[in-house]
């Protein structure tokens with residue numbers, strides 16, 4: 061590939077990117093992906109070349125490596141692993157994305173990426189935006205938590221709200237939005253350290269370690285009035301346990317089902333789903349990509365909570381593109397608290 065058409069300062073610069081070699085079974089193994097080095101791609105008409113500063117690791121990255129159809133098509137063999145991130149435009153044929161623009165997009169696991177000028181996929185950010193908090197709070201993380209708690213579950217003061225993967229990126233924000241609305245909030249997570257963070261730092265009313273607790277018994281103790289709202293990030297046995305404890309008129313917001321993303325066979329359905337009938341409850345899935353035009357308005361709401369000292373977020377930073385497979389696997393082994401970020405450009409702040 062020729063580097064003609066790139067600014068002189070980029071002459072000879074190579075791009076490192078991680079491509080999919082074979083579809084993983086379970087966790088991503090070293091042979092499933094390959095780090096390749098190539099000359100910088102040249103942006104075509106209406107496109108821009110971005111130098112990636114930060115990547116945000118989402119559970120959806122793992123779903124895109126499998127064959128099934130999701131809300132985006134699977135990553136093809138030989139293609140760069142799809143992932144969201146933020147970088148600065150270094151060469152451009154796009155009026156909306158001039159050189160120097162900070163852009164939130166889907167650059168993938170790469171040091172440089174060509175971005176299409178598609179408003180649904182690429183958002184120019186204000187020059188002084190903080191890329192880290194845009195990924196870990198004010199972008200899709202906060203919007204997903206908001207959509208599930210406010211739009212889908214209609215959480216009200218006095219509700220008992222249960223959130224799974226509660227110490228993760230989305231879960232920890234969902235818990236705090238519910239607390240801000242006056243709910244009684246119980247988090248489910250996978251270590252005692254996470255439980256302590258949820259109750260001592262974030263002010264949750266109770267936290268349950270799903271790896272050590274008898275879940276139905278622990279839910280009964282933590283939710284004596286049963287569960288009005290369940291924000292589900294994990295599916296599987298935890299969903300089954302919480303459905304068994306629903307209150308009348310409960311709302312179950314289906315955000316994700318991470319316990320199933322590595323599965324090689326379709327997992328069994330929750331045996332307790334008939335409680336939806338007796339509890340006159342409803343269960344509703346949602347995708348935050350449907351509310352992209354509202355991200356800015358939601359970010360303002362979250363920023364007000366942060367300013368009032370009523371919302372905090374946490375990040376777990378991995379250094380360098382090579383760490384991407386390890387960082388992705390950490391979500392499935394539960395080795396993360398808060399949002400997983402990768403600093404791709406060592407100079408990115």
Ligand SMILES: NC(=O)c1ccc[n+]([C@@H]2O[C@H](COP(=O)([O-])OP(=O)(O)OC[C@H]3O[C@@H](n4cnc5c(N)ncnc54)[C@H](OP(=O)(O)O)[C@@H]3O)[C@@H](O)[C@H]2O)c1
Pocket residue numbers: 117118119120200204225226227228229230231248249250251254270293294296298314315316317318319320346347348349390391392393394395396397398399400
């Ligand atoms: N609907 C949407 O628009 C949307 C948008 C973004 C994300 N999501 C979904 O939101 C969920 C959370 O994503 P995130 O990016 O915020 O990840 P995250 O919560 O930061 O990390 C994932 C967490 O899931 C838990 N987990 C992993 N495997 C599990 C298992 N087998 N059983 C129980 N818990 C397990 C682990 O926590 P513990 O070990 O502490 O349990 C892990 O820390 C995912 O399901 C994702 O697909 C949905």
